[in-house]
Structures are given as C-alpha cells and as structure tokens.
Amino acid sequence: MAATKNQLEGRSSTCVRKYRIFVIFVGTILCVQVYLAYSFLRLENQTGESSPGSSREIEPGKSERNEGLPEGSYQLKLPPDKPLNSPKTSSQIHSNRTIVKLDRQSLNFTPICDVTGREAVSAVSRAHTQLCKETIVNITCMSQMGMLYPEQLHSSCPHSTGFRDIPRNLGCFKDDKTQRILSGYYSILKGVNSPQHCAFLCLQSGYPYAGTEYSIECFCGVEEPPQTKRLPDSSCNMKCPGDLKQSCGGYLTINVFKTGIKKFKAQEARNSSVKTGQETPIRIAFLLTVNGRASRQVKRLINILYDPSHFYYIHVDARQDYMYREMLEVEKKCSKKNIKVAKGSGLRHASIWGGASLLTTLLTSARQMLQHSKDWDFLVNLSESDFPVKSNAQLVDFLTLNKGLNFVKSHGREVQRFITKQGLDKTFVECEARMWRLGDRQLPKGIQIDGGSDWMALSRDFVEFVTDPQPDPLVSGLLQVFRFTLLPAESFFHTTLRNSIFCDTYVDNNLHVTNWKRKLGCKCQYKAVVDWCGCSPNDFKLEDLNKLRNTAEKNLFFARKFEPVVDQRIIDKIEEWLYPERYNNSIMKGYDRYWQSIYHHADQTPLVDDTALTISISLSRIIYSKYDTISSHIRLLETTGYFESNKFKAILVHAEVDIKGFESSTYQNDFPERVEGFIVPRHQFTTSKTWSRRIRHLEVNTDYDQKEQMFRNFLGGIGPLSSPILSYEFEGSLVTPRNLTVLWIDPRGNCVDVNHLQVEEMSLIGSLKPQLEEPLVIGEWQVVLMTDSLVASHLRFLVTPFAFWKNRRITPRKARELHNGPRERHREYPEIDSKWLSILKDANVKIIGDKDHRNFTENRVGVELNAWIDELVEQFYRVDRICLGDDSRINRTTKSPRKCSLCDWSSMSPDPKADTQYLGGI
Ligand SMILES: *[C@@H]1O[C@H](CO)[C@@H](O)[C@H](O)[C@H]1NC(C)=O
Ligand SMILES: *[C@@H]1O[C@H](CO)[C@@H](O)[C@H](O)[C@H]1NC(C)=O
Ligand SMILES: *[C@@H]1O[C@H](CO)[C@@H](O)[C@H](O)[C@H]1NC(C)=O
Ligand SMILES: *[C@@H]1O[C@H](CO)[C@@H](O)[C@H](O)[C@H]1NC(C)=O
Ligand SMILES: *[C@@H]1O[C@H](CO)[C@@H](O)[C@H](O)[C@H]1NC(C)=O
Ligand SMILES: *[C@@H]1O[C@H](CO)[C@@H](O)[C@H](O)[C@H]1NC(C)=O
Ligand SMILES: *[C@@H]1O[C@H](CO)[C@@H](O)[C@H](O)[C@H]1NC(C)=O
Numbered sequence: 054m055a056a057t058k059n060q061l062e063g064r065s066s067t068c069v070r071k072y073r074i075f076v077i078f079v080g081t082i083l084c085v086q087v088y089l090a091y092s093f094l095r096l097e098n099q100t101g102e103s104s105p106g107s108s109r110e111i112e113p114g115k116s117e118r119n120e121g122l123p124e125g126s127y128q129l130k131l132p133p134d135k136p137l138n139s140p141k142t143s144s145q146i147h148s149n150r151t152i153v154k155l156d157r158q159s160l161n162f163t164p165i166c167d168v169t170g171r172e173a174v175s176a177v178s179r180a181h182t183q184l185c186k187e188t189i190v191n192i193t194c195m196s197q198m199g200m201l202y203p204e205q206l207h208s209s210c211p212h213s214t215g216f217r218d219i220p221r222n223l224g225c226f227k228d229d230k231t232q233r234i235l236s237g238y239y240s241i242l243k244g245v246n247s248p249q250h251c252a253f254l255c256l257q258s259g260y261p262y263a264g265t266e267y268s269i270e271c272f273c274g275v276e277e278p279p280q281t282k283r284l285p286d287s288s289c290n291m292k293c294p295g296d297l298k299q300s301c302g303g304y305l306t307i308n309v310f311k312t313g314i315k316k317f318k319a320q321e322a323r324n325s326s327v328k329t330g331q332e333t334p335i336r337i338a339f340l341l342t343v344n345g346r347a348s349r350q351v352k353r354l355i356n357i358l359y360d361p362s363h364f365y366y367i368h369v370d371a372r373q374d375y376m377y378r379e380m381l382e383v384e385k386k387c388s389k390k391n392i393k394v395a396k397g398s399g400l401r402h403a404s405i406w407g408g409a410s411l412l413t414t415l416l417t418s419a420r421q422m423l424q425h426s427k428d429w430d431f432l433v434n435l436s437e438s439d440f441p442v443k444s445n446a447q448l449v450d451f452l453t454l455n456k457g458l459n460f461v462k463s464h465g466r467e468v469q470r471f472i473t474k475q476g477l478d479k480t481f482v483e484c485e486a487r488m489w490r491l492g493d494r495q496l497p498k499g500i501q502i503d504g505g506s507d508w509m510a511l512s513r514d515f516v517e518f519v520t521d522p523q524p525d526p527l528v529s530g531l532l533q534v535f536r537f538t539l540l541p542a543e544s545f546f547h548t549t550l551r552n553s554i555f556c557d558t559y560v561d562n563n564l565h566v567t568n569w570k571r572k573l574g575c576k577c578q579y580k581a582v583v584d585w586c587g588c589s590p591n592d593f594k595l596e597d598l599n600k601l602r603n604t605a606e607k608n609l610f611f612a613r614k615f616e617p618v619v620d621q622r623i624i625d626k627i628e629e630w631l632y633p634e635r636y637n638n639s640i641m642k643g644y645d646r647y648w649q650s651i652y653h654h655a656d657q658t659p660l661v662d663d664t665a666l667t668i669s670i671s672l673s674r675i676i677y678s679k680y681d682t683i684s685s686h687i688r689l690l691e692t693t694g695y696f697e698s699n700k701f702k703a704i705l706v707h708a709e710v711d712i713k714g715f716e717s718s719t720y721q722n723d724f725p726e727r728v729e730g731f732i733v734p735r736h737q738f739t740t741s742k743t744w745s746r747r748i749r750h751l752e753v754n755t756d757y758d759q760k761e762q763m764f765r766n767f768l769g770g771i772g773p774l775s776s777p778i779l780s781y782e783f784e785g786s787l788v789t790p791r792n793l794t795v796l797w798i799d800p801r802g803n804c805v806d807v808n809h810l811q812v813e814e815m816s817l818i819g820s821l822k823p824q825l826e827e828p829l830v831i832g833e834w835q836v837v838l839m840t841d842s843l844v845a846s847h848l849r850f851l852v853t854p855f856a857f858w859k860n861r862r863i864t865p866r867k868a869r870e871l872h873n874g875p876r877e878r879h880r881e882y883p884e885i886d887s888k889w890l891s892i893l894k895d896a897n898v899k900i901i902g903d904k905d906h907r908n909f910t911e912n913r914v915g916v917e918l919n920a921w922i923d924e925l926v927e928q929f930y931r932v933d934r935i936c937l938g939d940d941s942r943i944n945r946t947t948k949s950p951r952k953c954s955l956c957d958w959s960s961m962s963p964d965p966k967a968d969t970q971y972l973g974g975i
Pocket of ligand 5: 790791792809811
C-alpha cells in the first residue's frame, strides 16, 4: 500500500506512545482510509483533466474493490470460472483460499507443468486455438519456474549504477512521525522486508535512499538523513522478516541505506532563445505507423510534413490492404524517393491495442530506417491521427539545438502506482489477436522503471543502441521483459533511457499535446482485445483551437488526435495557421470536403462487414436500374463516405458494368461503363409538435463510439446479427429530469423490447442498447419514444438480409438460418404488446407488420433474394445524383450526367489537400 508524505503526517497526530501496537494499528487504518479518500479524489481530478502534455495512456475508469488490486486500479474482471459450464477448470477449496487448477484432461496436449494461477487458467480456457493455449501454458510454466525473466539487470548510467547485492548501510537514525526522514514512498513488506528488498524497491522507484523501520516498513526518500538524527546501531533492534540475520529498524528508528543511484533529473531542452545560427540543420526520420482507412488524412499529413531532406518510413498494419495500397501509391509518386513503405511479412506486422508485438514492429521499422537512410538525426513517431502544430522549420530549428537528446514524456506520478496501473507487474501474452493476462510477475531488480507516452522523438544514437542486433545485456534483458508486457512502447524506451549510458539525454517532453478527456476516453473500450482497461485520448474539435494556439510558446510540435470524420475544420484551421500563404494561394478546391473509403473491391483483409457489402452492391444495382442493365454484370468498385462542411453527406457508390461479359458490342453505347452514385440515407425520424424543439437527433445504428459519441458505421447498414443502438441528443431547452419510454417494434408488429430512459441535465447526449434476440427479424423496424402515453418521436430503421456471409455469397442454408428472425421468441409480452399497441393506436402511430406471418420461412436466394434486398434498400436510401466515369464510352447528350472528375462531390474529383502527386518534385 502506497502512501505519500501527507498521509504519513496525518496518521501520527493521534498517537499515544503507550499503546504502541494499538496506535500503529489504528494509524494504519487511518492511513489507509485517508489514502483511499485521497486516491479517489485524485482520480476524480484526473478524469476531468485534459492538460496538454499529459501523456498517460492507461488510466483506470472506476475503482473496483476485488482481486486484491490496489485501490483505484481498475482491472478488467475475468469471466467467472463456472465449474458447471466450463469443464476445463476445477476448483479446490484450500482452507479459505480458492486454488484454481487447470484440468489436464480437457487439453489436447500435456502441459509442461501444473498451471495453478487463476488468471492463467482462465486465459487457457478462454483461448480457442491449440497453439495459443499451449503458448499460454508454456509461458506460465516458464514464469512459475522463474525462467521467463532476468532476475536482475544492471544500469550503465554512469552516475546511477545502483547497488549490487547489498546496499550501503548509513546506519541507524531516529525517525519522526510528523517529519519522516525518508518521505518519498512508503510500503509495508510483510514477511519479506530486508535491507536488500527495500532498497531494490526504492531503486526501482528512482530513490537514492531506502530505510527499513519497525521490522516490516520500507521507506524511500530523496534526501540524505542528517547526522544529527544518527543513533547507535543498537537502537535499530527489530529483526527483518525477510532476513532474520539483519535488523530492520525499530519503533521510530530506521536503518538507512543507499540505493546507489542519484535522484533522476531530466534535461531541459534548449530553446530558440539561445540559438547561435551556426548549426547544420538536423534531418528527421518520420516513422508513420498507420492503420484504418483514413488514407486521405495520412496523405494530407505527409503533404504538410514533407521535405526532401527528411526521411519517411510508413508502416501499415499488416491487415490493412486498402491503406497499404494507398501508401504504395504515395511511395511511387514521390520523385525524391525519400518515402519508403514497409513491405513483406517480416517487416509488416498486425498490432492490437496495447499488444506486445507493437514493440517488435517499432524496432524492426527503426532498423529499416537506419539502413535506408544514413543521415538522419532524430526519429519522430507519428500515427494517422497526429498533426503538426508548428511549422517544419520550427521543428528543425528546435531539434537542431537539441541534437543528441531524447524526447519522451514520463507519467509523472509515483512509480509503484504507475507500475500497477499499467499492468507492468503482470505477465501478458499476445495470441489470437488478444493480450491475455497470465498473472503476477517480478520485474528485474536493479533498474529504475519508467514510462509514459509512447509518442517520442529519439536520437539516432539511441535508436542504434536499442536496435543493435547484438544488444547490450540491459537491452536484451528488457526486451525479454517487454515481450510479455502490455503497452510495451510506453515503458521500454523510457526504462532503457534511464538505465543506460543515455540517462543524461532524457528530456521529459515528447513534443506532443494530447487531448485527454478521461470521462469519455476511459470506458474500458479495449476489453475485446485486452484483459485490461485502458484509456484513449479524444479527437480535437474546432472549439479546441485556442487550446492548440496556446501551445505556440511551448516546445510542443504535434497534437493528437485528429480525425476528419469527427472534425475536419480544426485540421483546416491549423493548416491555415501554420501556412497562411499556402492556404491563401489556393483557397483550395474541396477544402471542406472529405472522403473516406468504406469498401474497395481489391480489399482482401480485413473482411468488410457483410451488411455493408450487401447494401453497397444493392445500391450499384439500383443506380444501374436506370439503364436497364443486366444486374449480373454489375460490379461494385468502391464505397466511400462523403463529408461536406464537416457533416456526413452521402454514400458514394462507384460501380461498373463488365463489358467483357457481353457477347456482342451492341450494348456498348446504351449505358455508361462506370458510374458513381451519390446516395442519401432517407431521413427516418419524426417528432411530435411538442417535442420538435427538444430533440436534436435520434438515430439507430451500429458501431457506436462512446468516446466521440458518434456512430462509425456511416453506411448505416444493420444486419440480422447486428446490435443496434439508439443514440439521442436532446436540446438544452428540455426540462429535465424527464422519463421516456422507448418501444422497439419489429417488422412483424411485435413490441420486442421496452426501455426506460431517464434524461438528466448532464446526460442530454447518450445512447441506449436494447436487448433484442438474434437473428433480428428482417425488414422495417420502428422505435417509438413516449412520455406519459404520448408519442414524442418515432423512427424507422432497416434490418437488411445478408446477400453475403463472410464476404462470400450466402448459401441457402445460412440464409434460412439467419433470415427468419429468432428461432423462437423467448420473451413473450402479450400484455405489454397489447397495452402499448393500443396506446400507439390511440396516438395514431401506424404499426406495420403482420402477426399472422410469424411462422413463415424466408427461403429466398439468388435473384429473388437480391430483389427483396433492393426493395428494402430503396425504401431507406435514395440515389440523388450520378456521375459518369471519365473513361465512359457513352455518347454524352445534354441530358446525361456529368463526368465524375467535374463533380465536386465525386471521389474522383480533385482533392488537393490529399494529393501527394507533386511531393519532392515541384
Ligand atoms: C484464512 O487464511 C489465513 C492465512 O492464509 C489464515 O490465517 C486463517 O486462519 C484462514 N482462515 C480460515 C477460516 O481458514
Ligand atoms: C511448449 O513447450 C513444449 C516443451 O518445451 C514444446 O514442445 C512446445 O512446442 C511449446 N509450444 C509452444 C506453442 O510454444
Ligand atoms: C509510435 O506510434 C504508434 C501509433 O501509431 C504508437 O502506438 C507507438 O507505440 C509509438 N511508439 C514509438 C516508440 O514509436
Ligand atoms: C526557453 O528557455 C528559457 C531559459 O531556459 C526559459 O525561461 C523559457 O521558458 C524557455 N522557453 C520555452 C518555450 O521553453
Ligand atoms: C423517473 O423514473 C424513476 C424511476 O424509474 C423515478 O424514480 C423518477 O421519479 C421519475 N422521474 C420523473 C420526473 O418522473
Ligand atoms: C403457422 O403454422 C401453423 C402450424 O404450424 C399453420 O397451421 C399456419 O397455417 C401457419 N401460418 C402461416 C401464416 O403460415
Ligand atoms: C456517338 O454517336 C454518334 C452518332 O450517334 C456516333 O457516330 C459515334 O460513333 C458515337 N460515339 C461513340 C464514342 O460511341
């Protein structure tokens, strides 16, 4: 249990010497209480904070009082081990402690040891593949046998090597409860306390002094104890529980030791006020690790960062075909050849949030960068959601003055607290695209642990040091530790810097401003891929412009996150601010437009959502239906989300007719070979008069992003296996609190769920997830919001049948299985149905749907299925405009549509901000 100076002081005021044990007991409880309150309050503070430069990537959401975790650390609960349902675990009650053992019979292999940890057993039973289970078992066994990690590592920082074996004893000192001799950190080490143990702990936290007191207490501090407090050694007369031959202080007496390190002091970056003008400008190697489909934003970032003297290395996640192809284009177009894209399986990796493989990706990329370009001085790491907030010239000036330094951002809190929150004291294994938590571990002794943000600017020397194929023992030891670490890049570089000869090049500033809004960003949103809860920063929006402008005087050069689908105006503003001439010259066409690909026919991975594919293909048929083409020859090329003036405007569907499929050329002039359609989802909600000014937005969709409070499914397709969510936004004029009832009515006219929505002043924006049985009934659904038997609002949404399953044409069997609604209705609410339905009737809401059709089987396949889909899709999407592909051979008449390249909205129209054509060559 950690406590800081304040609590230690607080704990003493009630002390009465006579009842030593009692007082210490009461004191400890008080201390714990105060600490709990303190950590709780601190947590509250942090959730509200969003201070620039703050860099902690992981942060608990709520406190949770189980699993023996330190207060305040919020860890994802493992699914309960159900002895009945999961035959793989068997529990034995041993006194009052449950020991969970792995059931060997349930495995197809013989584990190399008895796996007993609860977390490891749970991981093995949750993993699916043999390989992953075996890896988990092997790693757990290695860890149990103490063979996984180096026990001790040695620092090569010249002035902070740390003690070896035994810390230097400074003698026995008198301690004082109101004024601790060592006041940095405090811990109770029951059963294990010893000078060595305590000194390693203090060393790990970066303290030069360690002290043992009252047998079980360990104190750490920065200040050397004054000789005036020195006592004869005999005053420290209590035995150490961890080493009975040694004494561990006494009542208010403390044995003090030196940990062998100096108090760490980060370097101050030199800034322009001391510029001499003599230096040769440094060169930067940008490492862009990109993911997702926002290729135009990445191109825009490259455009703004581009300089022929720098080097750009682009790593695209191995699964992201689309982005990869787009980046290859960028590489190809760059005439100066200083942009390189990582290619091939050895150099391209797939990473998950927090995954251990991320470090491998970074180090292999860094090695490549050293090979490809001999003359860069700094490696600067960016992602698709970063954007500069200073000009390139400013960045180069600054780094030129600071050549040789390393820019990282530290967590800035108690180290032990950082370790537990970050999960550094746990072994994690990555497989099946998940980070599995396997249990506790001991970090190597003898080194200081540090971490923080994984965005950084590193000097070439340091990059060479960490990527050396024959690494230094410190680096190889740390690499072994970080192979099994969550969020490895957030600690590996920091820790290596502090314990190596580079310890005096550490600058506590990663040049980044990060937009932390912890209330939104800490929703444990990664639990699908990680056995842990982490936080993510929010996107900057236009209203944050001042916050960014305020960084002008600070050594901050980049900000994150930015996403044009969330807010492109802020990106435009920054560009205008940094490069007014560039911006003014061009008043660039299409500046307030943005396109983001949803599907491209060449994509192999990741699989596209089957409903999105079904709807896109249906839309291409609908577009071509104007031309009487044979639908089997229509091919979908690309689906794009189109944004204008910062709003989602339309879905663009680019399709072609496969001319080669025709036997004669007689058709050729009758229809365009390629078209792009501008498709608008039909507005689907109506509001009663009294509520019309109270409801700003209502939508049912999937992929709700809680952090940005928006749906990421721009196409809006909902399939039989989707989990629809209702998002709402009420106007501030709404009198709160208000209770609303939300009715979900399926296409058969059944009321299948009723939710109660309490709208408070603080929760005018939010989302609601109904409990619906899968597969959802195909067709038009209705959602009705009611207040006191009055209809406030009414909206419709479509559940589309699948034409595809796992991106292949659906088989009749699968279609039958998925297109008939839930196999049987488990929850019958006849009373609810009749009550609500009569209210709706009174309110004049027409309930479509036919109860008699409850048991009809939907057997449609092939052409019939497509026709069914098209009929449904046409009710919910409208083809507003069409343009012709430029290579179209159709004979233009005045009535025929315009060419796509001339239509501002088309994905084929010019987009100068994302045009990398002239890189290096104007
Ligand atoms: C529970 O365990 C603790 C230590 O492990 C032991 O001291 C205590 O007696 C146990 N209690 C019971 C009820 O077995
Ligand atoms: C686990 O360890 C065993 C024995 O050392 C070895 O044969 C097996 O290949 C290992 N499996 C994995 C997945 O590492
Ligand atoms: C670099 O950037 C990525 C994000 O794209 C981040 O996840 C990674 O940890 C960063 N770290 C380093 C050291 O490059
Ligand atoms: C530049 O350095 C001076 C002196 O060290 C310091 O007072 C000032 O705050 C620094 N400016 C920036 C932007 O860091
Ligand atoms: C809303 O409902 C809750 C219980 O569901 C009730 O306690 C509360 O008083 C209601 N509020 C209003 C304004 O009706
Ligand atoms: C529903 O099923 C019952 C019995 O299986 C049958 O008698 C009835 O005709 C079916 N109704 C419809 C509309 O198919
Ligand atoms: C356009 O139509 C004219 C006359 O109808 C025809 O002569 C010409 O070949 C057509 N052009 C193309 C490209 O098909």
